[in-house]
Amino acid sequence: MRLSGRVLPYVSVIAVVLLAVGLIWGFFFTPDDFRQGASVKIIYVHVPLAFLAINIYFMMFVTSLIWLIRRHHVSALAAKAAAPIGAVFTLAALISGALWGSTTWGTYWQWDPTLTSFLIMFIFYIGYSALWGAVDEPDKAADLTSILCLIGSVFAVLSRYAVNFWSQGIHQGASLSLDKEENVSDVFWLPLVTVMAGVFFLFLTLLLIRTRTEIRNRRITALQAREIS
């Protein structure tokens, strides 16, 4: 708690600086794509959000596992705090993707494997958060949501391959990876990485704030319970 309190200002400042630099760089100081025109700039919003949306899910999987094995309360609370952020990021990635798709593919929505997986993931985030809200006892809620998250993770992988079986995609494959010399042309790549780092720190800021709120909430409830008894 003390450590997170001390780190929080730095993390949030880093997030703001990186986002500001990356977005301004990306939006105003990169050339337009020769085929896509100015619409290519949606990449600076779409890719980082989609990247984080998946990784928040993975983070929830890990924290749920830690809760079930070690019963570490902060772990469960961090998963709870991350879920709404993940839902918003997923929705934002879907919407920015739809806007991008409307100019480049000529359609807002297509039942493409990647898009469908994200929609499924969005429904899962909503269900997960709803379950937290529906159970009163905190430990039971943590248990149930963790179990749900583990089941969901298995089925997330299954759905990922199932939707490939079901429909041919128009979404491109992964164009970013670490083991290639140059992924996207450097003029686009450098600001993109800056924004991705910025969005990551933004997530970290939000996560820290939300988790701290949850911990304080838990403490107040405990104090109230002691006062009554």
Add this chain to the structure above:
Amino acid sequence: MKALLIRELRLALRSGGGAGLGLAFFLIVVILVPFGVGPDPKILAQIAPGTLWIGALLACLLSLDRLFQTDSEDGTLDILALSPLPLEMLVAVKAFAHWLTTGLPLVIAAPVLAITLSLPTETYIWLIASLALGTPALSFIGAAGAAITVGVRRGGLLLSLLVLPLYIPTLIFGAKAAALASGGGDPMPALMLVAGLSLFTVALTPFAAAAALRSHLG
């Protein structure tokens, strides 16, 4: 174990049980579709496998919240948990009973309804096979969802929301197997994936469901 299975079946088949409800709902969905999309046999034959699968899935979903809810309300679940039968086994038996009373009637009713949707006759066997192999997965995934939401406020609504994403792979493979058969393709790969999915869920979801029940029972 046998006694439990017989008890479950008896409860479901008596009036007020869930068995008739699912079947009736299945009938309603499938009969309403031609009114919605028009009576053209060609279009109906094309969407028949998907319609039957969606109907089966929804019918299954409808009867799921009874799986543990009524037993939890009248205290039976606590007594069952104290019995020497492991909770995992209890979940498996209950899910199996759910399949026998909901999934199996749907599989039997499906060919009859397929006639009304003018599905080509030679694909019936594939439709039945895909439903017979796929509906156990629906029951067992649903059992895990029902175990998580038992005793939760607005559990029924929450259950549908939680189970929906988990049902998607089964629906995709199941409907695809039937659609491939009626479209002249080779349905075997999809059918085997459905069967694999069912075996996978039968083997693993009882553990998840039992863990959730344990947390509920405290």
